[in-house]
Amino acid sequence: MRGRRMALAMVTASALFTALIPAAQAQTAPAETVTIDKARIDAALAAMVADGRAAGTSALIWQAGREVYFGAAGMADREAKRPMRRDTIAQIYSMTKPVTGVALMQLWEQGRFRLDDPLSKYLPEYADMRVYAGVDATGQPRYVPAERPITVRDILRHTAGFAYGSGPTPVHTAYVAADPLALTIRLAEASRRLASVPLLFHPGKQWEYSAAVDVQAALVEKLSGEPFAAYVNTHIFAPLKMTETAWRQPDDRLPRFAAMNVKKDGKLVQQDAATARTLNFVDHALTPGGFGLASTLDDYQRFARMLLNEGVLDGARILKPSTVRLMATDQLDPAIAERAWLPGKGAVGFGLDVAVRKAPPQTPQENRGATGEFFWDGMASTLFWVDPANRLTAVFFVQTIPYDGTLHHDFRAAVYGRDYQGPAGD
Incomplete structure (x- = not known):
């Protein structure tokens, strides 16, 4: 009798364990199964x-x-x-x-930089950036000092404030004139040209698709030496x-x-x-x-x-x-x-x-x-x-x-x- 009770208990426990498996998997499985048609x-x-x-x-x-x-x-x-x-x-x-991002994050894994380091720590041209602040009473553009430095995280998430081509502001005009992505120059020069252009907004304030990933490439070169x-x-x-x-x-x-x-x-x-x-x-x-x-x-x-x-x-x-x-x-x-x-x-x-x-x-x-x-x-x-x-x-x-x-x-x-x-x- 004792053996029969033990066997019954084992069967019950096994059934309970089996029942629990789908429940545990359901917590991580998608709500709908995707079947390719x-x-x-x-x-x-x-x-x-x-x-x-x-x-x-x-x-x-x-x-x-x-x-x-x-x-x-x-x-x-x-x-x-x-x-x-x-x-x-x-x-x-x-x-x-994304390929460039992977390259830069490999160097992050090696301790070459921290995500919230100022970009200027590695690329000094980005120190003392100016930000467009509209126009004055005479219609001339106004620029103010950036409220904080651009960080490496900013260039990875498009919150640095850079422009990316033509547009409605004097910053866009300056970007076009600087031509930072000319195919005839190298990445270091591209970075210096971009740094000469004022920012559209204070770092971290907005999301704006930009030339930031080209700055990432320049940073990979600087940190890796390759x-x-x-x-x-x-x-x-x-x-x-x-x-x-x-x-x-x-x-x-x-x-x-x-x-x-x-x-x-x-x-x-x-x-x-x-x-x-x-x-x-x-x-x-x-x-x-x-x-x-x-x-x-x-x-x-x-x-x-x-x-x-x-x-x-x-x-x-x-x-x-x-x-x-x-x-x-x-x-x-x-x-x-x-x-x-x-x-x-x-x-x-x-x-x-x-x-x-x-x-x-x-x-x-x-x-x-x-x-x-x-x-x-x-x-x-x-x-x-x-x-x-x-x-x-x-x-x-x-x-x-x-x-x-x-x-x-x-x-x-x-x-x-x-x-x-x-x-x-x-």
Whole structure:
């Protein structure tokens, strides 16, 4: 009898333990399971070409450690009648920025700087910055001393106050005149030119997309003692086996290079081959931190998978898990209310060189995505994201200028489903 009671107790305990496992897993599992529908994504890519928003599209998705989708539609080069393929090389523009952020955070892990150090501690040209304060009674611009120094954290989260091209203020005019991102100069000179331009606002007060990531690249050079591109090749691209990602592509890759398409009067106009060569097939002095890389789907997917795996891929450790989590954590104080166009990307904040989703989609029009994901995109409408809740990474290539957010909306809807909400936010 005693043995029977013990056996019954063991069975009961086993059943209770088994019942508890799903309950524990449910606390970390997404509210909705994402199942990749290849036909739905294929149709979305084809529709982008059919309605004239893209000449060619392609996408690569990994989930739970395996490839779950590759697809392409349309042409990489309409004039040459070259279809979009898996090995097509595309200009990724601002998807360069997260790569630069990873490079800088490697040096942070080594104790080379602290995030809240003044930037001028390492790049002295940023001491004593001035801030635009409107115009005086005679219509002349007024400038005041910055309330606090620019910090390294500011350049990682776009709160330094820098401009980024032309605009309505005298600061934008000064930026254009200084031409800090001229391809004929080196990063150190680019940094000095940018430092000569007054700030748009006091550091830490607003979020404004800017040339800050090019300053990050200059800081990588200063702290590492290596040219920026050489550092990235040695410490990121080589260990990740990203063999076809570069600022300067070898000439023999030109036949695989996607043509750029610019929308004019509602129609996409393909740029000529000489224009395409200008950025990626000429050995420029400047290696920008904020743009300039060209890559393939597979190469950039390896970078995304490394981030999903919290800093490691195929045994190559690029960052510590805690560093990736820091980069993917919102760095914007709630008091930073002015955020330019960032809210247009959804219920997001901004980490270190990536946007971070903080809550489920708030409206039917918002891009689908999971709370906790982090992502960025590029001027030619390329996109990548990392979705830890669903153990998913996605890379989307297209070469359409100006940036067309409808492409991202439709691609995400095809990946997740149009009504996807995912896990709740904090």
